[in-house]
Amino acid sequence: MKDLAMLALDTARQRGALYADIRILRIRDEQLRTKNGQVAGVDRTEDMGFGIRVVADGAWGFSSSQKVTKEEIARVAAEAVKIAKASARVQRRPMEIAPEPPHVDRWSTPFEVDPFAVPLDEKIGLLLEVDAVLRSVSGVKIAEGSMAFNREIQDFASTEGSYIEQTILRSSVGYSATAVGKSDVQVRSYPTSGGAGQTMNKGYELIREWKLKENAKRIAEEAVALLTADQCPSGQKDIILAGDQLALQVHESCGHPIELDRVLGSEANYAGTSFLTVEKLRKLQYGSPIVHIVADSLSPAGCGTFGYDDEGVPAQRWDIVKDGLFVGYLTSRETAAAIGEKRSRATMRADGWNRTPIIRMNNVSLMPGTWKLDDLIADTEDGIYMETNRSWSIDQLRYNFQFGTELGWEIKNGKRTRMLKNCTYQGITPEFWNACDAICDDKHWVLWGTANCGKGEPGQIAATGHGAAPARFRKVKVGVGYVE
Amino acid sequence: MWSSEECRRILDEVIRLSDADETEAYLGGGHSALTRFANNSIHQNVEEMNVSLTVRTVLGKRAGRASTNKLDHDSLVRVIEDAKAIARVSEPDAGMLPVPGPAATENNDAYVEETASTTAEQRAAEVGKIVSRAETRGLTAAGKYLTGWGSLGEYGEKPAFALANSRGHFACYRCSRAEVGATIIAKDSSGWVGTNHHDARRLDIARLGDIATWKAEASANPREVPPGAYTVILEPEAVANLLWFLVWTDGFNALAADEERCFATGKVGQKLFGENITIEDDAFHPLHMSRPWDGEGVPKKKIALVENGVLKSLVYDRRTAAKHGVEPTGHGFPAPNLMGAWPTELVVHGGSQSVEDLVRSTERGILVTRFWYNRTVDPMKCIVTGMTRDGTFLVEGGKIVSGLKNFRFNESALEMLNKVEAMSAPERADSIVVPAMKVRDFHFTSVTRF
Numbered sequence: 035m036k037d038l039a040m041l042a043l044d045t046a047r048q049r050g051a052l053y054a055d056i057r058i059l060r061i062r063d064e065q066l067r068t069k070n071g072q073v074a075g076v077d078r079t080e081d082m083g084f085g086i087r088v089v090a091d092g093a094w095g096f097s098s099s100q101k102v103t104k105e106e107i108a109r110v111a112a113e114a115v116k117i118a119k120a121s122a123r124v125q126r127r128p129m130e131i132a133p134e135p136p137h138v139d140r141w142s143t144p145f146e147v148d149p150f151a152v153p154l155d156e157k158i159g160l161l162l163e164v165d166a167v168l169r170s171v172s173g174v175k176i177a178e179g180s181m182a183f184n185r186e187i188q189d190f191a192s193t194e195g196s197y198i199e200q201t202i203l204r205s206s207v208g209y210s211a212t213a214v215g216k217s218d219v220q221v222r223s224y225p226t227s228g229g230a231g232q233t234m235n236k237g238y239e240l241i242r243e244w245k246l247k248e249n250a251k252r253i254a255e256e257a258v259a260l261l262t263a264d265q266c267p268s269g270q271k272d273i274i275l276a277g278d279q280l281a282l283q284v285h286e287s288c289g290h291p292i293e294l295d296r297v298l299g300s301e302a303n304y305a306g307t308s309f310l311t312v313e314k315l316r317k318l319q320y321g322s323p324i325v326h327i328v329a330d331s332l333s334p335a336g337c338g339t340f341g342y343d344d345e346g347v348p349a350q351r352w353d354i355v356k357d358g359l360f361v362g363y364l365t366s367r368e369t370a371a372a373i374g375e376k377r378s379r380a381t382m383r384a385d386g387w388n389r390t391p392i393i394r395m396n397n398v399s400l401m402p403g404t405w406k407l408d409d410l411i412a413d414t415e416d417g418i419y420m421e422t423n424r425s426w427s428i429d430q431l432r433y434n435f436q437f438g439t440e441l442g443w444e445i446k447n448g449k450r451t452r453m454l455k456n457c458t459y460q461g462i463t464p465e466f467w468n469a470c471d472a473i474c475d476d477k478h479w480v481l482w483g484t485a486n487c488g489k490g491e492p493g494q495i496a497a498t499g500h501g502a503a504p505a506r507f508r509k510v511k512v513g514v515g516y517v518e
Numbered sequence: 519m520w521s522s523e524e525c526r527r528i529l530d531e532v533i534r535l536s537d538a539d540e541t542e543a544y545l546g547g548g549h550s551a552l553t554r555f556a557n558n559s560i561h562q563n564v565e566e567m568n569v570s571l572t573v574r575t576v577l578g579k580r581a582g583r584a585s586t587n588k589l590d591h592d593s594l595v596r597v598i599e600d601a602k603a604i605a606r607v608s609e610p611d612a613g614m615l616p617v618p619g620p621a622a623t624e625n626n627d628a629y630v631e632e633t634a635s636t637t638a639e640q641r642a643a644e645v646g647k648i649v650s651r652a653e654t655r656g657l658t659a660a661g662k663y664l665t666g667w668g669s670l671g672e673y674g675e676k677p678a679f680a681l682a683n684s685r686g687h688f689a690c691y692r693c694s695r696a697e698v699g700a701t702i703i704a705k706d707s708s709g710w711v712g713t714n715h716h717d718a719r720r721l722d723i724a725r726l727g728d729i730a731t732w733k734a735e736a737s738a739n740p741r742e743v744p745p746g747a748y749t750v751i752l753e754p755e756a757v758a759n760l761l762w763f764l765v766w767t768d769g770f771n772a773l774a775a776d777e778e779r780c781f782a783t784g785k786v787g788q789k790l791f792g793e794n795i796t797i798e799d800d801a802f803h804p805l806h807m808s809r810p811w812d813g814e815g816v817p818k819k820k821i822a823l824v825e826n827g828v829l830k831s832l833v834y835d836r837r838t839a840a841k842h843g844v845e846p847t848g849h850g851f852p853a854p855n856l857m858g859a860w861p862t863e864l865v866v867h868g869g870s871q872s873v874e875d876l877v878r879s880t881e882r883g884i885l886v887t888r889f890w891y892n893r894t895v896d897p898m899k900c901i902v903t904g905m906t907r908d909g910t911f912l913v914e915g916g917k918i919v920s921g922l923k924n925f926r927f928n929e930s931a932l933e934m935l936n937k938v939e940a941m942s943a944p945e946r947a948d949s950i951v952v953p954a955m956k957v958r959d960f961h962f963t964s965v966t967r968f
Contacts, residue, residue: 072611073608073609074856076582078583078601078604079584079586080585080588080597081587082587082588093560096563096564096565098567100567100568100587101567113565114565117563120563120641121561122560125559126559154604154607155607158608158609175779214778214779218898219779219898299556299660299703300557300561303554304662306890388566388568389564427892427893427905430890430891431966431968434926434964434965434966436928456895458895460926488673491552491554491562491662491699514964515896515903516895517961
């Protein structure tokens with residue numbers, strides 16, 4: 035691999051590149067799905083290729099191919115330089131990147147059980163056992179389950195002298211029960227929703243940790259109970275968000291707006307920009323004083339955990355919101371330089387070999403507070419506890435959001451009372467986070483994975499991590515999705 | 519793009535090498551190049567070439583599927599063996615159908631060599647037209663210009679462009695693609711335009727840039743009006759953004775109707791929408807020219823989904839069709855298919871008016887360019903939430919009088935199709951064919967900060 039990488043860098047330099055890097059990837063993927071007692075799909079995919087990124091004439095170029103041969107690497111390197119020179123035709127000023135010393139290293143995701151070594155029939159057998167439990171509950175019409183495993187082995191080399199071999203291993207598991215009533219469909223998911231369920235950079239031990247069979251009956255019964263549950267009321271309520279829902283709230287209303295490429299306009303035509311503009315750094319009270327949000331590529335087993343990002347910068351941990359104050363961005367070498375920071379925060383990741391790296395969330399997490407969930411419910415007079423995402427939407431500057439959850443519980447005078455269905459809530463990001471007055475402690479804190487975050491043109495999928503414990507937000511608009 | 523003969527040679531080799539009871543092989547992927555610009559500069563300029571060979575093998579009533587992006591002999595052998603290994607440990611599927619036999623598929627190729635081979639220099643020149651016009655008006659341009667061939671999807675998906683199976687069925691679809699999107703940004707407003715075509719020469723990129731520029735300037739100094747039920751004029755892009763949810767909530771999927779989890783459950787033959795609503799699925803429509811067969815290899819049929827407001831028909835995958843004793847319609851997902859079928863080449867009939875006519879006939883309303891971050895709130899009721907974006911205008915006395923701060927909406931796509939007062943001629947938007955629509959009592963539920 036090293037010879038091929040050096041060929042790419044030499045060719046790029048000879049063609050006029052001031053900087054070049056190459057990533058050569060070997061990807062193995064396995065997906066298993068079951069539905070109503072049947073195997074709905076077992077897919078294995080192997081994917082190999084390389085991408086070359088260059089700076090020439092002060093502009094970026096990127097080209098890629100699945101043919102990993104000397105001839106193709108030389109051709110693609112030359113093509114990338116040609117593309118960069120075309121980019122320079124429409125450019126206002128040459129781009130600059132923050133300095134980074136060369137790194138020569140190897141890094142791998144720690145794991146206990148290689149998921150690719152676990153027999154297929156064991157994996158399918160477990161999903162079918164869960165499926166049977168789900169369908170044993172009267173009223174469940176559809177039971178679905180899935181597992182997915184992904185291993186990416188990457189060689190990164192740059193003209194600055196870095197050579198990094200990195201292996202990332204990721205596992206996912208989840209299932210759902212769909213109950214059907216008269217003109218109504220209700221779904222409950224476990225461990226959480228979002229298609230993939232829970233996702234972490236771990237081995238097969240993830241699947242064993244989540245007690246899939248033990249929770250199946252409860253999940254199925256909740257789906258059926260939702261059919262006859264009362265509709266979520268409309269009005270202003272205190273809400274307590276379960277950790278899995280709060281993880282997505284952090285993702286959408288904090289994680290995306292701190293991406294510095296968005297802030298600086300790179301995503302303006304697609305994902306949008308951000309209300310967290312540069313002049314607000316270290317000035318905006320983003321949330322209440324108990325809100326502490328950290329970006330951390332070092333958290334064990336998170337979807338945003340790695341040794342180096344795809345620009346070859348080592349993983350880091352830093353504050354995003356400290357005591358409610360907005361203090362940090364996710365940056366790249368280019369965007370760090372653009373706002374005068376000395377070094378990238380290492381958040382550039384690419385979706386495979388055929389995409390150029392862009393800024394992606396690592397593990398952006400809300401730090402735990404001091405409350406026990408039971409105490410928090412007992413302390414709430416008129417509220418709703420909401421769990422597991424069902425619907426999510428936010429504007430392109432990340433102000434106005436609306437979320438829906440699979441399950442809700444009304445809280446009256448400190449007691450959990452009736453189940454509520456079709457729960458929705460809506461708010462404006464800084465107002466919402468400033469209304470946060472209680473966060474549960476580390477016993478309730480879970481590092482959730484968001485497996486399918488989309489961004490960029492061409493589109494790129496990334497898995498991101500978000501730790502959260504349940505938290506309370508005062509006087510939030512609820513019941514906004516069902517308008518008469 | 520590869521010729522039909524080249525595709526056939528590769529796929530036939532796979533079929534020849536496989537000793538499974540039945541074998542299907544699919545080729546997907548292609549070439550894609552995308553020039554991306556923001557802040558009046560090209561900031562990302564990328565190119566990729568990727569293929570996918572997927573092999574499905576059947577051993578008795580067990581099946582397995584495996585994919586590779588390598589096409590050398592050893593990789594073909596390996597992917598076949600991998601698919602067979604999966605089949606051996608899979609559960610038997612009593613309801614499994616044999617792979618489809620040979621069937622003639624109508625040629626619907628949409629391939630233009632000049633588009634497929636567009637260079638980075640050519641794309642930069644076109645992008646330069648948008649950027650220079652924005653710059654001369656003191657505005658900022660962002661956007662993309664994509665060209666390529668084959669089936670590479672937005673996120674690198676590689677659906678099949680050719681398939682063959684051990685019963686002798688073969689189909690191939692050749693296409694090129696050009697797609698442009700541009701957002702022009704002013705101090706407190708923005709305007710957007712976007713479209714695609716298989717022939718890049720049909721995209722008048724300078725004119726598209728002018729439309730986005732006009733929207734940005736005309737929506738400057740946006741006013742804030744309270745949320746509520748308004749008459750809206752939805753441009754075709756906004757209509758398409760919403761009507762996709764009829765598909766994504768499995769509304770026309772016969773399997774979902776069997777499972778009683780979509781709005782069409784038990785309602786075929788009933789009048790669900792206004793008299794003026796007629797919806798077809800037609801891959802052969804000149805504004806589509808899409809792949810003329812589905813993921814199961816079944817030739818696509820033109821389907822009347824809704825006629826004058828009456829739900830006429832659903833779309834059927836092979837398994838669901840067999841259960842109902844009808845022919846599959848050519849809208850199924852690849853086997854093993856427990857998801858059913860989606861009609862993805864919608865054609866919504868329209869009227870004869872222009873968007874300007876719809877504005878002129880409106881005493882007070884809101885003109886919407888497009889919706890953004892749209893998500894299902896309730897699948898059975900087809901309630902969708904999302905935001906207006908990049909050109910939202912107040913209409914009074916038949917004229918656009920100002921830009922507006924953006925709204926969040928919560929609206930049922932089903933109910934909306936009962937409130938359509940007038941329509942323009944249909945055009946291609948968001949990859950389907952739809953008219954602009956004037957809709958009464960559209961529900962905006964909150965306003966954002968810009």
